[in-house]
Amino acid sequence: MATxxxxxxxxSATSRTARLLRHVDDRLRAHGHEVVPLDVRVLPPEALLHADVDHPAIIEAIGLFERVDGVVIGTPIYKAAYxxxxxxxLDLLPQYALTGKTVLPLATGGTTAHVLAIDYALRPVLSSMNPAHITPGWxxxxxxxxxxxxxxxxxxQASDKALARVTDQFSHALGDFPTPAAPIG
Incomplete structure (x- = not known):
């Protein structure tokens, strides 16, 4: 299976978003996938803020993106954005860091007014990184x-059923998209 x-x-250290991701991770493991969690909040803030791509923790994070078949991106929504x-x-990753990857975007938020943030804020950024496929998010x-x-x-219950459906679609898609050649340019 896929990684x-x-x-x-x-x-947040007590993040509902992170807890929801670990819930999704369990479902993916039940499908036979290996799951590697990455909480961005544990990366050194100075490396993130100063765009230090030579920092060992950032090099390691970039390496994780390179080695996997799929990526689940979870974010809280603040002021209608991720x-x-x-x-x-995402700004520190190479431009085509998602080449050949299948991606599942997930978001949490306090109001349904933010439901479109996945499609209008997050999806365009992920698309610019050349994934093979971005599955429907939740x-x-x-x-x-x-x-x-x-x-x-x-x-x-209703949200968990929908989350299970998009997770299962993502799991299925991991096997349906061969790795394409790197983009030209």
Missing amino acids: VLSVSGSP SGLLKAL FTLDREIVVDDDGALTVA
Whole structure:
């Protein structure tokens, strides 16, 4: 099966976005995929803010993107856009870092007013990085993600079903798209 990089663009240590991604990771593992989690918030802030592509942690993160077959990108939505933390990482990646990759964009937010942020803010940036395929994404309202006192995650049933559907589509797509040649130019 495929190797998937699961990237959380949330700056919060108690992030619902990251917890939702780990939920998706479990489903992908159940499909037989190897999943490598990457929480952007653990990368050195000075390396991200100063665009230090020679920093060992950034080199390692770039290497993760190179070695995987697929990428799940998760982000909270702030002011109708994906997180600045995620943007800082995406800006440090090589222009065609997603060449040959299948990508699943996911987002969380406090209001349905942000539901289009995946398609109008995140998808264009991901598309510019030359992925083989970007599967349909999913936006989950914060109130549909509940974390109990023990850290257990519960996702509202309707949202969890939709999330399972897009995760399964992503899993299927990982096997359907051969790696294309690098873009010319």
